[in-house]
Amino acid sequence: MAVSEALKLRDSGRLVLGLLVNLASSICIVLVNKWIYVQYGFPNMSLTLVHFVMTALGLWLCQALGLFCPKSLRPSRVLLLALSFCGFVVFTNLSLQNNTIGTYQLAKAMTTPVIIGIQTFYYKKTFSTKIKLTLIPITLGVILNSYFDVQFNFLGILFATLGILVTSLYQVWVGAKQHELQVNSMQLLYYQAPMSSAILMFVVPLFEPVTGDGGIFGNWSSTALVMVVFSGIIAFLVNLSIYWIIGNTSPVTYNMFGHFKFCITLLGGYILFKDPLSMNQGLGILCTLCGILFYTHFKLGEKEEEKSKLTQRP
Structure with a gap:
């Protein structure tokens, strides 16, 4: 019994650590990427390529240090x-580039x-209903x-919509593939990070300059x-923690945890980038938060019911 409790405690500790790493890295990467776009005008897809390459290098270093053993696929x-x-990364970055942080986060x-x-x-x-x-x-x-975002633009909403669709498929497939x-x-x-890097190396020159001004x-x-x-290093932590959390929980649970992150990111956007916030937008944020809180309450209640049913079985 004591061993079982110790294993549960260890697993809970790992999950909390994984969530904290994802929380910190996800908030940081949104604010750092927005800063790079606003202050330096670094090209979007090229930054995404850097993220992929840094993730691939980070994983190569991890396996070289013996942190995991690659499996042939x-x-x-x-x-x-x-x-x-x-x-997923290209469209969400384009959404971030063309929307306020508030709209970007709420669209997610x-x-x-x-x-x-x-x-x-x-x-x-x-x-459940x-x-x-x-x-x-x-x-x-x-x-x-x-609707009430003062910086509303069709291109930004288009990228946000495409980002939602591709991100949803990606997150479902991450859990399914594991x-x-x-x-x-x-x-x-x-396997996936180097493959994504190779794909993007052929795509970047079609949309952005490689050398010269802005390349x-x-x-x-x-x-x-x-x-x-620095953004690339954070991206490695984000990508790794996303895979780990989805593999150990579910895409929906990961997403609901993601909605908690958006509150802190919104605050950072309004403070660092002076993104405007109307009363109607504030109501929209409050409405979304209420939905998130209700979901969390109902989900925890369902888990407790499942546990009590299991314990009552002979």
Whole structure:
């Protein structure tokens, strides 16, 4: 019994640590990336490529240090995940570049309803009516904020919508692939990050300059380069923690935890970048937060019911 309790405590400690790493790195990367776009004008896809390369290098270093043992996988089994990873990061970064941090963060809240839709219709997973009803205030809050955003623009909303769709698919596939291929987060990302880097190397020259003014190999200041490398290191922590959390919980739980992060990120956006906030946007944020809180309350209640049923079984 004591051993069982110790294992539960250890697992809980690891989960809390993983959530804290994801919390800190996710908030930092939004604020650092926004700073890089605003202060230096570094190209979006090129920054994404740096993120992928840094993630691949970080995983290579981890396996060299013996932190995990790579598992042999056929590239075709990971290709779809790599493509969705490219779309996930590119579209979310384009959304960040073309929207206020408030709209960017609230648009990401729509990932939860989309994930629930995908898991319901394609994976035949069931959710209680109470859980489904919490999506109403979340969706309403996002619509309110987006409609009254003083910096509303069609391009920004288009990128945000594409980002929601691709991110939802990516997060569902991350969990599904770990179970399907019987690999852990590091083993899967070890294959997927270099593959995503290779794909993006062919895409970047089609949309952005490679050399010269504004190119990835342009004449950037040492401060700008330090910030870009710093952003890449944070991206490695974000990507690794996303895989680990989804693999150990679920895409919906990860997403709801993500909504908690948006409150802190919003505050940083308004303080650092002076993003305007209208009364109607404030109501939208409050509405979304209410939905998140109700979801958390109902989800915890359902887990307690499941535990009590298991303990009552003979």
